[in-house]
Amino acid sequence: MRRVASSLTPLILVDQRSKKPLHRQIYEAYRAAILNRHVHPGQQIPSTRGLTSELGISRLPILNAYSQLLAEGYLEARPGAGTFVSSTLPEHSTTIQHAGISANKSSSGHRPVSRRSSVLPRYNLPPRIFGRGAFSVGQIPTEEFPFRIWSKLIMRCTRNVQTAALHYSDPMGSETFRETIADYLRTSRGVVCDARQILIVSGSQQALEIASRVLTDSGDDVWIEEPGYPLAWQVFKMAGCRLIPVPVDEEGLNVSAGHRRSRKARVVYTTPSHQYPLGVTMSASRRLQLLDWAQRSGSWIIEDDYDSEYRYDNKPIASLQGLDRHARVVYVGTFSKTLFPSLRVGYLVVPLDLLERFVAVRHAMDIFPSQLYQAVLTDFIQEGHYARHIRRTRLTYCERRNALVDALRHECPEVKVLGEDGGMHLVATLPKGIHDGQISERASLEKLWLWRLSPCYLDRTRSRQGFILGFGSTTAHEIPKAVHRLRSLIKSR
Numbered sequence: 145m146r147r148v149a150s151s152l153t154p155l156i157l158v159d160q161r162s163k164k165p166l167h168r169q170i171y172e173a174y175r176a177a178i179l180n181r182h183v184h185p186g187q188q189i190p191s192t193r194g195l196t197s198e199l200g201i202s203r204l205p206i207l208n209a210y211s212q213l214l215a216e217g218y219l220e221a222r223p224g225a226g227t228f229v230s231s232t233l234p235e236h237s238t239t240i241q242h243a244g245i246s247a248n249k250s251s252s253g254h255r256p257v258s259r260r261s262s263v264l265p266r267y268n269l270p271p272r273i274f275g276r277g278a279f280s281v282g283q284i285p286t287e288e289f290p291f292r293i294w295s296k297l298i299m300r301c302t303r304n305v306q307t308a309a310l311h312y313s314d315p316m317g318s319e320t321f322r323e324t325i326a327d328y329l330r331t332s333r334g335v336v337c338d339a340r341q342i343l344i345v346s347g348s349q350q351a352l353e354i355a356s357r358v359l360t361d362s363g364d365d366v367w368i369e370e371p372g373y374p375l376a377w378q379v380f381k382m383a384g385c386r387l388i389p390v391p392v393d394e395e396g397l398n399v400s401a402g403h404r405r406s407r408k409a410r411v412v413y414t415t416p417s418h419q420y421p422l423g424v425t426m427s428a429s430r431r432l433q434l435l436d437w438a439q440r441s442g443s444w445i446i447e448d449d450y451d452s453e454y455r456y457d458n459k460p461i462a463s464l465q466g467l468d469r470h471a472r473v474v475y476v477g478t479f480s481k482t483l484f485p486s487l488r489v490g491y492l493v494v495p496l497d498l499l500e501r502f503v504a505v506r507h508a509m510d511i512f513p514s515q516l517y518q519a520v521l522t523d524f525i526q527e528g529h530y531a532r533h534i535r536r537t538r539l540t541y542c543e544r545r546n547a548l549v550d551a552l553r554h555e556c557p558e559v560k561v562l563g564e565d566g567g568m569h570l571v572a573t574l575p576k577g578i579h580d581g582q583i584s585e586r587a588s589l590e591k592l593w594l595w596r597l598s599p600c601y602l603d604r605t606r607s608r609q610g611f612i613l614g615f616g617s618t619t620a621h622e623i624p625k626a627v628h629r630l631r632s633l634i635k636s637r
């Protein structure tokens with residue numbers, strides 16, 4: 145049974161001037177709320193005294209209505225606890241048909257929605273992506289998460305909460321948190337920045353949304369990597385931009401190809417440290433070429449550095465932003481990979497002259513970021529837990545990555561493995577003639593969550609078939625069995 149907040153008052157409208165007696169109005173309102181599932185079996189409802197003061201009427205009609213509802217079994221009284229919607233009402237019986245009331249309001253007449261929202265595909269991600277299962281992308285090893293430390297810090301931050309922390313606050317985020325992030329980025333990612341340039345956001349997705357609103361106008365060309373990150377496309381599509389797919393080769397984004405396709409793109413969105421999804425690291429010469437192109441064409445580069453803390457065979461790659469001499473790069477980072485995605489905390493590093501626009505847009509959008517986790521994260525990073533957690537998970541991922549690569553080489557020699565140097569996923573491309581869609585649906589029945597590679601291509605005629613295989617939440621012990629199941633699926637397609 146769904147857990148619901150207790151003692152919330154359902155919307156009861158009483159009309160003192162109506163010919164219908166008050167007790168009858170209250171009875172009918174409750175009955176409809178129960179049958180329409182506006183309140184749920186087992187949910188506590190207000191006491192008769194509480195409802196009397198809320199409705200501002202005498203208590204008698206309320207007592208009458210409650211006693212009728214109790215007698216008919218819609219409510220139950222629990223001595224010492226209060227009055228509840230009957231928990232024995234079967235869920236399916238509390239349907240609108242029984243009440244003879246239609247919750248499905250007729251949707252007729254002209255019902256316009258924006259063109260902007262219509263450019264997005266329907267939201268229809270399969271529910272499996274939210275669950276854990278072999279190869280799911282973006283899943284973390286929850287067993288490694290330092291829950292004890294994390295909850296201790298949450299307790300500390302909530303216990304010592306200052307009244308100021310309850311008020312509206314700086315759209316950029318907490319100053320100490322921004323200083324902590326700036327220190328981290330300078331040291332670990334080679335980002336050239338100070339705290340003034342850091343804007344705290346609710347993950348990379350919001351960072352991209354803000355950046356698109358500041359940097360682009362409808363009709364602008366935006367280079368995106370091909371294949372690339374569909375959630376980034378959606379942001380620029382919604383902004384009315386024209387997406388220019390620029391191929392990714394073994395050196396990363398092919399700048400010359402981009403230049404041929406659109407000389408004056410306003411923005412390029414790129415993942416140079418660990419290209420999503422192929423995992424390529426952009427070469428030094430491409431980085432310089434891209435920065436040079438951006439400077440000459442007056443374009444902006446959005447660098448999405450989403451998982452580069454995880455490198456296994458060589459040292460971390462410094463950010464593109466750190467090479468930028470002309471403040472052309474807007475840098476985006478997130479805690480979704482290093483900690484956990486439901487945290488919804490990320491950051492932007494913004495060139496100083498753009499700050500004022502970024503802050504204004506952010507303020508208009510959601511005013512400022514939520515406070516609690518900024519405080520928790522500040523302590524978590526400053527006390528060394530973050531660095532320790534990254535070191536520990538890096539070892540775990542490396543072990544899982546090795547197990548996956550070995551198993552794929554052994555069991556599925558026909559697939560090509562790409563991008564295994566870092567991150568929490570790699571790509572396995574399928575031999576000619578096999579379509580990823582043929583396999584992924586059947587795979588979910590086997591508890592294999594296979595993310596398809598082909599939808600990451602904007603130009604579907606050029607798309608490669610394969611899978612993006614996450615190894616974050618599958619143990620090294622489970623991986624060979626999961627790969628064996630994958631092999632059977634490929635063979636029996």
Ligand SMILES: Cc1ncc(COP(=O)(O)O)c(C=O)c1O
Pocket residue numbers: 282346347348349350373415420448450477478479480485489490
């Ligand atoms: C390319 C890329 N950028 C960013 C993210 C993280 O997004 P967010 O910070 O909004 O959770 C992901 C997650 O899968 C990703 O693949």
